[in-house]
Structures are given as structure tokens and as C-alpha cells.
Amino acid sequence: MKRADFVLAGAILLLAGILLYVNTTKSIAGRAELVITLDGEEFGRYDLSLDAEIRIGDHAVCRIRNERVSMTESDCPDRLCVHSAEIGRSGGAIVCLPNKIILKIEGTGQTAPDAIAG
Amino acid sequence: MGADHNTGKIAYLGLMTALAALMGYVELLLPTGLGIPGFKLGLCNIVIVFALYFFGTAEAALISTARVLIIGFMFGNLSGILYSLFGSACALAVMALLKKTGIFSPAGVSAAGGSAHNAGQLVCAYLLLPGIPFAGYLPVLLTAGCLAGLLNGIITIAILKRVRPYAYAK
Numbered sequence: 001m002k003r004a005d006f007v008l009a010g011a012i013l014l015l016a017g018i019l020l021y022v023n024t025t026k027s028i029a030g031r032a033e034l035v036i037t038l039d040g041e042e043f044g045r046y047d048l049s050l051d052a053e054i055r056i057g058d059h060a061v062c063r064i065r066n067e068r069v070s071m072t073e074s075d076c077p078d079r080l081c082v083h084s085a086e087i088g089r090s091g092g093a094i095v096c097l098p099n100k101i102i103l104k105i106e107g108t109g110q111t112a113p114d115a116i117a118g
Numbered sequence: 119m120g121a122d123h124n125t126g127k128i129a130y131l132g133l134m135t136a137l138a139a140l141m142g143y144v145e146l147l148l149p150t151g152l153g154i155p156g157f158k159l160g161l162c163n164i165v166i167v168f169a170l171y172f173f174g175t176a177e178a179a180l181i182s183t184a185r186v187l188i189i190g191f192m193f194g195n196l197s198g199i200l201y202s203l204f205g206s207a208c209a210l211a212v213m214a215l216l217k218k219t220g221i222f223s224p225a226g227v228s229a230a231g232g233s234a235h236n237a238g239q240l241v242c243a244y245l246l247l248p249g250i251p252f253a254g255y256l257p258v259l260l261t262a263g264c265l266a267g268l269l270n271g272i273i274t275i276a277i278l279k280r281v282r283p284y285a286y287a288k
Contacts, residue, residue: 001272005226008216012233012264020257037249077195093251098197100247 028089028107034069036062037102048089048105059099069103071096131169131177138165138185139192146193160232160266162189166206167213167228167274172281175214182206197246201239208238224278225271232267233260 036043038057046052052064053072060081061073068088071081074096081096087105094103141161148159162185170178186206190199212234216227236259244252 001225001275002221002223004221005223005229005268005271008222008226009229009264009268012230012260016257016260016264019253019260023253023257040247040249091254093254095247095250097243097247097250098195102247102249102251104251 028091028105031108032067032089033106033108034062034064035104035106037104039100043101056101057099060096060101062094062103069094069105071101071103074099074101127173127177131173131181134165134169135181135184135188138162138181139188141165142185142189143193158266160235160263160270163209163228163231163235163267163270164273164277166210167224167231167271168277168281170210170213170217170227171224171274171278175210175217178214179210182210200246201242204242205235205239208241209235223271224274225268228271228274229264229267232263232265232270234263235267236260236263 032048034046034048034054036046036054036056043056044054046054046064048064048067048069050064051066053061054063055061059075060071063070063072068086070086071084071094074081076096076098078098081094081099081101084094085092087094087103089105091105093105095101139162141164145158145161165185166178166182169181183203183206186199186202190196190202194202209231213227213231216222216230222230237256240252240255240259243250
């Protein structure tokens, strides 16, 4: 191996590090929603604070539990989506490429009320 | 002489295509993932990088394309083939260019190739399904590709060192 190899590998890793730093999303405060996209179109929005099991088309099922989302069932061949880590308020996404499903968490922009005046 | 030379080369290329396809199969048996979507060791890349140095760009491209089609039709699906073709084409282009500069050893070339392969696949995925978190995946895939590529490159250097003396050409 040559010195240039280390420089090259280091440069790629540095680039990855910078991209990671730039992309680190802040945790979503206030109300958050699970946004499901199926085949490029929005399939539905679901309140993250309500536990639910959602059937997406004929191919997959995802679950919201304790403000965390995971794909529980999918008929895709590699099932990478089912094995993906849970996502929550800290952002991230679960993607199932074969079924063209994207699960994403988005803030609604509204903050939860501290108290409701009655 | 010329005819013999050609026959020998065809045999070598066939052998290496089989080897690359076999590596792809071995890789399917290995439990990979590590929670990273699409993470693979890219063992077939050892054969591709070896071919790149032993024969040249055109031969490496032939072997690469053939093995993507073989593995794809045997174990994968059509969209998988598309990703792989796109990724391997990106990797090969980057590796051929870097090799031409003459500054890098196969390890560095392979590391850049691994990153380019993953980046290419991500671009392909984005084209097929816009909306995937492109920027979120890129750093992870670049890092994984770079490290796996570096490892493959080091193995390739070891192989080249042992095989070169027996080369019928060069």
C-alpha cells in the first residue's frame, strides 16, 4: 500500500463524516407524524403519539409503539426494511425498495399545548 | 501464437467470471447487514480489481457485467440487476481512472471503487424512488464501501503478488 491510498481512503471517510455532520437532524419537538409514502405518492400521515398497526397496500405492515416506528411485516425478498432499526423523533427513515415504501418522521410544526384552558 | 494467446485469455476470463459469480453466491450465504441497508463485503470486487490489474479495463468490465447478470438472474430480481449494473459501472469507471493516474495501489483504487459502487446504487435507488433520504444514507454507504473496498484491495494485492510471476502475459 502507498501513502496515497491512505490519503484517498481518509478523504472519502472525511467526506462521509462531513456529510453526516451536516445531515444530523435535530430531534423533532412538539407533535410528530409518521409519513408513509407508497410508490412515490403519500399513503397517509399518522400521529406518532398514538400506537397503531398500519397495513400499507397489500405488501407490508408497520407499527407505531411508544412513539417509535418499525416495519413488522413485508413480503419483499431481502426484508431489509423489517430488519431496519426503529425510527423515532430523532429522525431517520425506513425504506423498502422492492415495495417502494418510505416511512419517515416529520414534525407538524405545531407544538403540543402545555395545558388546555377550559 | 496469436490464436493460442487468445484462447488462453478466453479461458482465464471464463474462469474469473465463474469465480466472481461464486464470490457473489458466497456473499449471499454470509449474514451481512449490520443494520445498514445494502451493506455487503463486495467479495466479487476482489476478482474485478484483480482483472483490472491483470488484464485491463475492458476485461474487468466484461467480467463485472457478466457476473452481475449471472448472480442477478440466479438469485435476485430485475431491479436488483439494475442497481448492481449501475453500481458496478460507477465503480469500474472510478477504479479505471484512478489506476491510470498511477499514484495509487490496488488498495486505494478498490476503496474508491467500493465507495463509488455504493454511491452509484444509491443514485439508482433515488432515480427509481425519489424521496428516499439520499443525504442520510450517503455517508454510511460511503464509509462502508470505503472500508470494505480497502479490505478487498489488500487481499487483491496479496493475490497479485503471488499470481503475477506465473502470468502468461505481462
